[in-house]
């Protein structure tokens with residue numbers, strides 16, 4: 550990888566993918582973004598994407614020079630084959646399978662396939678995505694082995710070398726905050742807290758020290774715990 554290369558970031562408007570976007574903007578000369586609209590209940594994520602992209606150049610001018618096209622792909626078929634709390638007004642809970650009911654089976658396989666097709670057509674080798682195995686929610690399509698298998702599948706299936714980067718794979722939410730600060734300082738942390746969205750219920754009304762959200766859903770609890778842990782470590786001078 551070199552600063553001459555281009556990258557495509559799977560950018561949902563959530564905290565993790567926004568950190569991945571910043572990570573990519575520090576490493577690649579040209580960074581495109583892709584988001585997926587599959588009628589997810591927290592469609593507010595899609596709504597915050599353009600504003601985050603607009604605000605990134607205010608952190609570093611070089612980010613503005615490198616940030617390029619955005620793509621939004623509608624995948625209605627994914628909603629049609631899903632029966633989960635993300636796409637229906639169902640409770641977020643743990644199913645008999647041990648997976649949260651927010652799980653859309655194989656969702657990241659589909660996202661990476663579409664992202665690979667876009668990258669191919671745009672002449673882009675590097676894909677960047679926010680999957681994470683550390684704060685394990687039981688999502689098998691977030692596992693490192695799954696992503697590596699997809700890299701091989703895309704490379705073989707399109708006869709083009711792809712590299713899938715997952716900078717958050719082995720760090721927890723507290724370390725993600727620390728990474729964000731290392732990349733973009735306090736201004737980037739402020740942007741993350743004020744503009745990104747991860748709440749499963751799409752709550753943009755209740756503002757906490759860790760950002761907007763209902764405070765109760767698994768995504769909010771994870772984010773709140775990570776923020777508290779990061780703050781505690783930071784205050785201790787860790």
Ligand code: ZN
Pocket residue numbers: 747748749750751752762763764765766767768769770
């Ligand atoms: Zn929430």
